[in-house]
Amino acid sequence: MSRTRNPRAPLAHPATAEIDLFHVLHALADPTRMTVVRTLAAEPGGERPCGTFPVDVAPSTLSHHFKVLRESGLIRQREEVNRRITTLRTADLEERFPGLLATVLTAYGRSVAE
Amino acid sequence: MSRTRNPRAPLAHPATAEIDLFHVLHALADPTRMTVVRTLAAEPGGERPCGTFPVDVAPSTLSHHFKVLRESGLIRQREEVNRRITTLRTADLEERFPGLLATVLTAYGRSVAE
DNA sequence: AACCATGTTCGACGAACATCGAAATAGATA
DNA sequence: TATCTATTTCGATGTTCGTCGAACATGGTT
Incomplete structure (x- = not known):
């Protein structure tokens, strides 16, 4: 028994009804994360792999921010070939907190x- | 020379144009501070002294939260006889970030x- | 002058946070 | 198989945050 890692966790996302306002506000209260959200919102229906966001932090740091965004319910990530594709949960957010994201x-x- | 304190600092508030979105979001991402804001918003034109908010923290903690709210531009505080009166900067917020507070x-x- | 009420500053604490580099994982390609 | 690409997890570091108690400041009351 050598390794006890948990690689590639199954990417948990909160259900729409479970999205917490304080988590969302906290997630948005950071420039790097705001850039991610804004970049996704800029192109309607936009999806893009992690590496393509115009942010200036180390990959591991960005990965951390994605986790915060994912767990807050702001973004959804799905596994693909060799990438992880990120989308904005626009409709879910709109259902849970109407107008919030746009505002x-x-x-x-x-x-x-x- | 023994004491170098700075009691009763002159209560600086950011100008409307200087209100920072990240500071506002961060200020709102806390239950105690949200309660303060919501309490003020509940009564239109509402003003109230610090001690009258339905929060459950020590006075010094509440004082800290007021400072965060004040410096973010969400509230205004003015000195009065023996009290410090707090108001929501509704109009300023509306001018700077339309619809944000209400949403x-x-x-x-x-x-x-x- | 003592006391009380209101609210602040200070100093401390542990928890949470943003950041990074190194190592790991997984699949595609050479 | 070795390597490259994309991204994560781990572990560490330094910072910020929320919280409190103690002390202080101000002004009204006794």
Whole structure:
């Protein structure tokens, strides 16, 4: 018995009804994670692999942020060939907290525009 | 020279244009602070002294939360006789991030109602 | 002058967080 | 099979956070 790792955990996502507002707000209160969310929201129906986000952190750090986003219910990730594809849970968020995501993204757009 | 304290600092508030979205989201991502905001929002034009909020933390802890809320731009505090009166910066928030506060408060109402 | 009420600052604590580098996993390719 | 690519997990580090109790500041009351 040498290794007791848990590689490739089964990617748990909260159900729509279980999405917690405080977790969502906390997840959005970070520039790197906001960039991820905003990038996904920019292209409707957008999916993209982890490596393609315009963020400036180490891969392991980004992986951590994906976990936070996933567990908060903001994004969904599915396994694919050699990639992990990320999508925004737009509809689920809209069902759980109507208007929240759009309003926050608009607010972010404002603050970027000075 | 014995004491180098700074009692009763002059209560700095960010200008409306300087309100930072990440600070706001972070401030709202805490149950105690959310309770403060929600309590103020519940009564239109509501003002109330610090001691009258339905929260369950030590006075010093609450004071800390007020500081976070004040510095994020969510609340305004003014000195009065022996009290410090707190108000929600509803109009300023609306100007800076339209719809954000209302949407978040509605979302919170939802999550409380299960 | 003592006391009380209100709310703050200070200093400490453990928990959570953002970050990284190294090692590991899994599949595709050479 | 060895290697490359994509991404995660692990372990460590330094920082921020939420919390508290103790002490302090201010002003009204006794």
